[in-house]
Amino acid sequence: MTPAAAIAALNRQLALHGQDAVLRRSTWVGTTKTNFDVDVRITLRGYRPDELLGGITQGDSQVVLGPTEIAVAGWPDSMVDVPRAGDQIIAAGRTRSVIAAAPIHLGGELVRIDMQVRG
Known part of the structure; x- marks a missing residue:
């Protein structure tokens, strides 16, 4: 399976069986907090x-x-394309903090991200 085929298969499954959510990364410049939100489809x-x-x-x-959604939206300030501890997932009316993220690569290309969240 090619990386593109793996991503397409995951996107189809998320479209059919997943739910809408928001992936949020907060950044600080001095005392000003800015949230960068990306609409995503998750399980x-x-x-x-x-x-x-x-x-x-x-x-x-x-x-x-x-x-897919992260790559399309583009994280600000050259941030990596994988969520990290401290980012948040907002789904089903709850905000959960990302504890850990495990990127899965196929042929050197990112095809899936598994995360442990709390909250």
């Missing part, structure tokens, strides 16, 4: 009890996100 699920290992705690959730 969101809680972790099973047998997955509560390491830094994963009860109440954390897993988010799967494709790279």
Whole structure:
């Protein structure tokens, strides 16, 4: 499977089975906070009890996100195209903080992002 085919397959599945969300990164310049929001399509699920290992705690959730919306929107100030700890996901009326993000590459190209979120 090519990276483009993997991204297209993920985008189709997210369109069919995912939900709308907002990925937010906040930046500070002096005392002024600016939010940069990107509309994204995600899957969101809680972790099973047998997955509560390491830094994963009860109440954390897993988010799967494709790279398409982030690449199209373009993060400000040459920010990397992968969410990082401190970013937020706003979905289903709740704001969750990104604890960790695991980019998945195929053939050297980013095709999927798995995130652990809390809140």
